[in-house]
Amino acid sequence: LACGARADELVPYKIIGDTIPQSLTDSPGDPARGRALVLARTTTCILCHSGPFPEVRFQGDLAPDLKGTGNWWSAGQLRLRLVDASRFNPKTIMPSYYRNDGLVRVGRNFADKPILSAAEIEDIVAFLATLRD
Amino acid sequence: MISWRAIAAATLLAAAPALVAGEIPSDARRSGYTFMGPDTRAMQDDDTANPGMLFVLDGEALWAKKTGSAEKACADCHGDARGSMKGVAARYPAFDKALARPVTLDQRINLCRANHQQASPLPYESRDLLALSAFVAHQSRGVAITAGDDPELKPFLAQGRDLFMQREGQLNLACTNCHDDNFDRRLAGAPITQAQPTGYPLYRLEWQTLGSLERRLRSCMSGVRAQAYDYGAPELVALELYLMSRARGLPMETPAVRP
Ligand code: HEC
Ligand code: HEC
Ligand code: HEC
Numbered sequence: 001l002a003c004g005a006r007a008d009e010l011v012p013y014k015i016i017g018d019t020i021p022q023s024l025t026d027s028p029g030d031p032a033r034g035r036a037l038v039l040a041r042t043t044t045c046i047l048c049h050s051g052p053f054p055e056v057r058f059q060g061d062l063a064p065d066l067k068g069t070g071n072w073w074s075a076g077q078l079r080l081r082l083v084d085a086s087r088f089n090p091k092t093i094m095p096s097y098y099r100n101d102g103l104v105r106v107g108r109n110f111a112d113k114p115i116l117s118a119a120e121i122e123d124i125v126a127f128l129a130t131l132r133d
Numbered sequence: 134m135i136s137w138r139a140i141a142a143a144t145l146l147a148a149a150p151a152l153v154a155g156e157i158p159s160d161a162r163r164s165g166y167t168f169m170g171p172d173t174r175a176m177q178d179d180d181t182a183n184p185g186m187l188f189v190l191d192g193e194a195l196w197a198k199k200t201g202s203a204e205k206a207c208a209d210c211h212g213d214a215r216g217s218m219k220g221v222a223a224r225y226p227a228f229d230k231a232l233a234r235p236v237t238l239d240q241r242i243n244l245c246r247a248n249h250q251q252a253s254p255l256p257y258e259s260r261d262l263l264a265l266s267a268f269v270a271h272q273s274r275g276v277a278i279t280a281g282d283d284p285e286l287k288p289f290l291a292q293g294r295d296l297f298m299q300r301e302g303q304l305n306l307a308c309t310n311c312h313d314d315n316f317d318r319r320l321a322g323a324p325i326t327q328a329q330p331t332g333y334p335l336y337r338l339e340w341q342t343l344g345s346l347e348r349r350l351r352s353c354m355s356g357v358r359a360q361a362y363d364y365g366a367p368e369l370v371a372l373e374l375y376l377m378s379r380a381r382g383l384p385m386e387t388p389a390v391r392p
Contacts, residue, residue, distance in 0.1 A: 044304065047321045058322030062315050093315075095304045103305055105359045110303040 010100065011118045013083065019076030020083060024098070024118035034127025037120055038066070044095070044115070045124075052131065063094065070132040078125045082116070097121060157313065157327060159382050165326040165391055168317075173338070177390040185267060185336040185388025188260075188343045192268025195261060201252025207265075210249060214272050222270035223278045223385050226374045228285045235289050235374050238266050239345065240365065257364035263343045267334050270387035278331065278385060281378025293375025296368055302359030308372075311353075323392075329380040330373065332389020343388065346373055 050059035051066035085094040097116040211217040226235040243254040255262035312328035333346040351361035
């Protein structure tokens with residue numbers, strides 16, 4: 001379908017504890033692409049988060065700094081956090097990036113699509129895992 | 134025995150106007166003005182530098198201009214706006230008995246055009262409508278907001294409040310998530326304010342023009358990737374009404390300047 005993933009097209013995934021242990025794609029994510037995605041305003045992370053990204057002038061402060069994320073979270077935990085952060089905290093303001101149901105009045109251009117594709121989630125997970133200090 | 138504490142608490146509960154959890158108490162309400170830098174404040178404060186004043190001047194000319202097949206000007210019925218329009222914008226949106234619903238200042242102006250001037254409605258965000266509403270609202274500059282007092286507005290206020298609390302769009306965020314819970318923080322570079330609608334229509338540097346409160350609300354809706362309501366939709370009017378009542382007591386600033 002040209003208009004992108006529909007509800008029944010989301011890659012199925014299995015939650016174990018607070019993780020999604022299996023990659024959503026068959027190939028591993030690319031941390032360089034993941035970095036570019038996290039820094040792009042359209043991906044939205046940087047609206048709320050800050051991080052060790054000296055070239056980004058405007059970063060948000062609604063959410064924890066992403067510095068050191070890889071020290072504290074496994075790839076499986078990061079994957080579930082990105083797919084559906086509301087599983088950790090039902091009141092969180094962090095959007096669920098791989099979900100397309102239970103939403104209200106989604107804009108025409110975004111209807112039925114998750115915010116990020118499975119491949120983009122994997123790229124970002126791969127990048128976040130490198131944020132160690 | 135009932136302690137004085139219990140009595141004090143009971144009195145508070147009885148006397149306090151229903152302040153719902155999460156809402157901003159009246160002494161903590163702050164206009165968007167207080168979140169701006171000194172340059173933008175100075176631009177708003179100086180009428181010769183405030184670009185919104187050009188619209189107010191246009192509105193003043195339109196006020197006196199005979200329009201429509203009735204050949205009447207606003208001034209023919211309302212006289213000198215300095216007196217007749219003082220404080221009006223501070224209590225809009227207001228309940229219209231004939232329509233049995235609240236109408237915004239823009240809608241009231243178009244009702245006067247239709248009913249009293251026999252003129253066609255001015256489109257939303259058109260220069261003439263913005264100019265007239267800026268001119269009318271400017272007569273309330275400094276007047277404390279009182280919108281929402283009319284008991285007939287109650288169900289519409291409740292609807293507006295529900296819409297403010299409702300998460301929406303692909304990003305699944307509600308107005309309250311940013312403007313009640315996170316004002317004073319930064320969304321990327323931009324300071325988030327309390328969303329007090331004190332200055333509309335106002336000049337936004339980002340827009341390079343004057344714009345209505347509805348334009349602002351629609352851009353917050355698109356920001357969370359929600360389908361924005363059409364101009365004049367009952368939902369936008371209800372939200373506007375709720376925002377004005379939530380700003381009760383703050384002085385009007387029209388035409389304000391915002392970044
Ligand atoms: C609208 C705000 C918002 C956006 C957009 C957002 N987040 Fe978050 N994020 C939060 C908040 C708030 C938390 C804190 C925990 C919670 O409330 O869930 C958080 C927590 C996290 C955490 C755990 C951090 C920790 O140390 O606890 C990670 C990792 C994370 N976000 C990554 C991302 C990435 C990557 C993106 C973009 C793809 C993103 N976030 C987009 C608000 C946001
Ligand atoms: C022929 C008379 C007439 C003309 C011309 C007229 N109005 Fe009115 N206006 C009224 C009346 C009468 C009301 C009270 C509401 C109603 O019955 O329509 C009113 C109400 C209003 C109100 C609301 C006042 C309040 O206290 O709620 C505003 C604002 C207003 N007019 C602005 C304008 C503007 C701006 C124009 C020109 C574009 C205009 N009017 C032209 C007769 C007129
Ligand atoms: C993701 C955060 C976010 C959400 C959700 C959001 N806004 Fe905003 N809003 C902003 C930002 C940023 C601005 C621009 C700076 C400012 O004035 O707060 C803004 C501006 C405003 C203003 C202008 C305030 C002024 O001083 O002129 C109003 C009013 C407003 N928003 C109302 C709303 C309403 C109503 C909703 C829900 C339909 C909403 N916002 C949802 C972030 C948000």
